Amino acid sequence: MTDATRANPVSPKPGSQSALRKLNEQRVVDTLGAHGTLTQAELARVTGLSTATISNIVKSLAAEKRVETTSVTSSGRRALGVSLLDVADVAAGIDFGRSHVRVVLANPGFRLIDESSEPLPIGHRVEDSIAIAARMLTEACRRTGTDQHRLLGAGIGVPGPIDHRTTMVINGAILPEWVGIDISAQLHSALGVPVIIDNDSNLGALAQITWGEHQTCTNLCFLKIGSGIGSGLILNGSLYYGHLGITGEIGHSTIFDQGLICRCGNRGCLETVASTAIMTEMLSHAEGKPVSVEDIIERALAGDWATLRIIDDAGVAVGHALANVANMINPEAMVIGGPLAPLGELLLEPIRRGLNRHAIPAVGEGTSLHMSMLGDRAEALGAVALVLRQDGANHRQPQRKTTS
Amino acid sequence: MTDATRANPVSPKPGSQSALRKLNEQRVVDTLGAHGTLTQAELARVTGLSTATISNIVKSLAAEKRVETTSVTSSGRRALGVSLLDVADVAAGIDFGRSHVRVVLANPGFRLIDESSEPLPIGHRVEDSIAIAARMLTEACRRTGTDQHRLLGAGIGVPGPIDHRTTMVINGAILPEWVGIDISAQLHSALGVPVIIDNDSNLGALAQITWGEHQTCTNLCFLKIGSGIGSGLILNGSLYYGHLGITGEIGHSTIFDQGLICRCGNRGCLETVASTAIMTEMLSHAEGKPVSVEDIIERALAGDWATLRIIDDAGVAVGHALANVANMINPEAMVIGGPLAPLGELLLEPIRRGLNRHAIPAVGEGTSLHMSMLGDRAEALGAVALVLRQDGANHRQPQRKTTS
Numbered sequence: 007m008t009d010a011t012r013a014n015p016v017s018p019k020p021g022s023q024s025a026l027r028k029l030n031e032q033r034v035v036d037t038l039g040a041h042g043t044l045t046q047a048e049l050a051r052v053t054g055l056s057t058a059t060i061s062n063i064v065k066s067l068a069a070e071k072r073v074e075t076t077s078v079t080s081s082g083r084r085a086l087g088v089s090l091l092d093v094a095d096v097a098a099g100i101d102f103g104r105s106h107v108r109v110v111l112a113n114p115g116f117r118l119i120d121e122s123s124e125p126l127p128i129g130h131r132v133e134d135s136i137a138i139a140a141r142m143l144t145e146a147c148r149r150t151g152t153d154q155h156r157l158l159g160a161g162i163g164v165p166g167p168i169d170h171r172t173t174m175v176i177n178g179a180i181l182p183e184w185v186g187i188d189i190s191a192q193l194h195s196a197l198g199v200p201v202i203i204d205n206d207s208n209l210g211a212l213a214q215i216t217w218g219e220h221q222t223c224t225n226l227c228f229l230k231i232g233s234g235i236g237s238g239l240i241l242n243g244s245l246y247y248g249h250l251g252i253t254g255e256i257g258h259s260t261i262f263d264q265g266l267i268c269r270c271g272n273r274g275c276l277e278t279v280a281s282t283a284i285m286t287e288m289l290s291h292a293e294g295k296p297v298s299v300e301d302i303i304e305r306a307l308a309g310d311w312a313t314l315r316i317i318d319d320a321g322v323a324v325g326h327a328l329a330n331v332a333n334m335i336n337p338e339a340m341v342i343g344g345p346l347a348p349l350g351e352l353l354l355e356p357i358r359r360g361l362n363r364h365a366i367p368a369v370g371e372g373t374s375l376h377m378s379m380l381g382d383r384a385e386a387l388g389a390v391a392l393v394l395r396q397d398g399a400n401h402r403q404p405q406r407k408t409t410s
Numbered sequence: 411m412t413d414a415t416r417a418n419p420v421s422p423k424p425g426s427q428s429a430l431r432k433l434n435e436q437r438v439v440d441t442l443g444a445h446g447t448l449t450q451a452e453l454a455r456v457t458g459l460s461t462a463t464i465s466n467i468v469k470s471l472a473a474e475k476r477v478e479t480t481s482v483t484s485s486g487r488r489a490l491g492v493s494l495l496d497v498a499d500v501a502a503g504i505d506f507g508r509s510h511v512r513v514v515l516a517n518p519g520f521r522l523i524d525e526s527s528e529p530l531p532i533g534h535r536v537e538d539s540i541a542i543a544a545r546m547l548t549e550a551c552r553r554t555g556t557d558q559h560r561l562l563g564a565g566i567g568v569p570g571p572i573d574h575r576t577t578m579v580i581n582g583a584i585l586p587e588w589v590g591i592d593i594s595a596q597l598h599s600a601l602g603v604p605v606i607i608d609n610d611s612n613l614g615a616l617a618q619i620t621w622g623e624h625q626t627c628t629n630l631c632f633l634k635i636g637s638g639i640g641s642g643l644i645l646n647g648s649l650y651y652g653h654l655g656i657t658g659e660i661g662h663s664t665i666f667d668q669g670l671i672c673r674c675g676n677r678g679c680l681e682t683v684a685s686t687a688i689m690t691e692m693l694s695h696a697e698g699k700p701v702s703v704e705d706i707i708e709r710a711l712a713g714d715w716a717t718l719r720i721i722d723d724a725g726v727a728v729g730h731a732l733a734n735v736a737n738m739i740n741p742e743a744m745v746i747g748g749p750l751a752p753l754g755e756l757l758l759e760p761i762r763r764g765l766n767r768h769a770i771p772a773v774g775e776g777t778s779l780h781m782s783m784l785g786d787r788a789e790a791l792g793a794v795a796l797v798l799r800q801d802g803a804n805h806r807q808p809q810r811k812t813t814s
Binding site: 246247249260271272327334366 | 571573580581628629641643645646648650651652653654655656657658659660662663664674675676730731733734735737738739740741742767768769770771772773776777
């Protein structure tokens with residue numbers, strides 16, 4: 007489960023070898039459930055499967071932490087006793103932001119059972135952030151009485167595009183410290199649970215259709231406006247990953263041909279016009295002292311003209327870029343997230359204006375535009391949803407008895 | 411099969427009522443195959459199904475033209491004799507262009523067995539074009555010895571976006587004559603076969619992964635540059651239709667904020683910069699006499715500077731718009747089709763330059779860019795592929811015997 011591409015697993019075909027294997031596995035699990043601890047020889051006798059098959063199945067169930075094996079004595083000889091382990095019905099979601107880490111736990115009913123967040127120093131080392139997340143996860147498990155080693159898994163959000171060929175964050179991420187590091191391996195070893203890594207905007211999108219107000223939506227674009235600007239796409243009901251996993255890079259649509267140079271190497275990208283980084287920079291420059299994102303929100307709500315103008319310009323530019331996307335993928339809804347969400351209609355109105363100005367009429371009218379109600383929790387909520395949805399598709403369904 | 415949204419039908423769940431119905435239907439078909447013509451009473455006796463069930467199944471098979479019913483005399487009484495009809499293993503594809511109609515026939519092995527094309531007068535009436543297509547289809551069936559009424563179906567390409575709520579071409583189509591007409595119904599009645607309507611660029615995209623050089627490609631964008639500019643998306647291996655079916659409208663991405671007014675009501679759209687309509691218009695204006703698309707190709711290949719400059723400017727603009735798309739959906743390949751395809755590298759090189767200039771590096775490098783090798787046949791080939799692929803999913807699989 008360390009591969010983020012496995013979002014759409016398919017059930018094995020009836021009659022295929024993998025279907026047969028699943029049925030045999032289920033027979034072993036059912037038998038252990040009915041009899042308690044059995045040796046492998048006893049399992050073979052009761053199930054009618056060969057000892058080789060039993061041995062393979064036990065090995066694979068043990069690797070998945072669904073059974074444990076112990077040395078026992080049977081008819082005076084040493085043998086391997088096999089017993090069922092209860093998998094904790096809890097999944098974790100961890101979101102690494104530029105300046106925070108958030109950890110949530112939820113059960114397969116998509117009920118949140120724990121949530122915590124801690125600040126991270128700007129420019130933090132990856133190892134330090136991972137250590138903080140690991141401690142927070144352990145504490146969350148302790149608080150909820152969850153056995154950490156039996157978690158269904160941990161979904162991990164990182165603010166950068168992930169190349170599916172290497173499962174590493176590629177250059178151009180908001181967190182340069184994370185580029186080129188095998189985060190999956192480091193996290194798996196630090197947390198002691200299976201991990202799935204994904205881009206923060208993808209997880210934001212998944213959160214909208216899982217925990218947000220768009221649960222019936224099958225085509226949705228989630229746009230996160232922060233220090234960078236990224237988006238996640240739900241297409242035909244699933245997260246869309248494209249050819250290499252590098253999708254939703256709307257922050258690098260060219261808005262002004264002769265605009266500012268962007269960190270991606272291009273110029274005039276949406277990020278150079280509408281990110282919180284450029285907004286705070288422009289206001290700080292005008293005032294001769296640092297202005298924060300919180301200041302922007304506070305001043306805009308108080309009606310400060312310069313701040314409102316900057317928000318308006320940014321909003322129209324975002325709407326322009328969203329219109330190009332809507333013209334192509336014709337989503338049902340577009341949802342705006344990130345730290346500016348508290349601006350509400352002050353930001354949404356110019357975005358809507360830009361969208362309607364640049365989209366073809368049928369698409370502009372057919373696309374609903376909203377602020378995310380999930381705030382800065384969207385990414386962590388999406389991360390835990392990634393595990394719960396994957397688990398639902400991967401593990402639960404094949405274990406159901408087939409009815410024919 | 412008149413609904414273009416049915417591109418991804420799902421098989422009925424095992425054990426469900428529709429699965430049971432399919433099994434019963436198959437039993438009737440198998441019995442007729444083994445016994446030849448039977449009365450409904452005989453069918454009920456042999457299959458063990460109730461007469462009511464038999465009557466329903468025969469009615470539905472007759473509507474699908476899979477059986478025919480005749481009056482027979484059985485034990486001195488009049489009864490309904492039921493016999494199997496062979497469905498012709500042939501599908502049709504019909505492409506309505508601005509100035510032509512093309513008809514192809516192919517079998518389920520995706521082998522073309524007939525192909526023809528006729529010019530249409532500019533501004534033709536829809537009824538006339540449909541009558542021409544109907545005559546061409548009848549001739550094609552006669553040439554190949556195909557019973558037209560037993561065709562698997564006809565895929566129809568029209569050059570305009572189709573709103574899935576109404577299955578009608580929406581405003582903004584290249585062929586204003588087609589807007590708001592219930593083409594499905596008219597074509598179904600004129601051709602006498604089930605029809606599936608789709609947008610020409612969608613069909614161009616489908617043709618690339620079916621008949622073109624991108625058969626292994628699961629994420630592809632096909633761009634058609636003609637009097638208008640449209641695109642079709644293959645995402646996760648299937649044609650993508652979005653919320654309302656209005657996708658791929660890349661011709662209306664804003665390229666120049668203060669550019670020309672576009673037929674969509676916006677300004678500076680890609681179409682106002684890079685369509686064949688604007689290219690011929692600009693050259694005609696410069697020369698004081700009409701210049702055609704054929705002239706553009708001829709002059710560009712002969713090295714005419716003004717023509718090359720117009721192609722270069724158009725290509726870079728197309729590349730710019732494609733870069734925004736690639737940044738979002740990260741396709742494996744982008745394929746350019748339409749009447750300018752004979753320009754080859756003369757058009758492809760500036761498009762590639764625009765793409766690499768505006769895409770983020772990992773996406774620009776990861777996207778292969780090609781001219782379509784299918785020429786002006788792409789849409790008709792895609793249209794017949796639509797039927798063959800749908801038929802494969804809809805009709806063939808459920809008729810297979812289930813093995814469990």
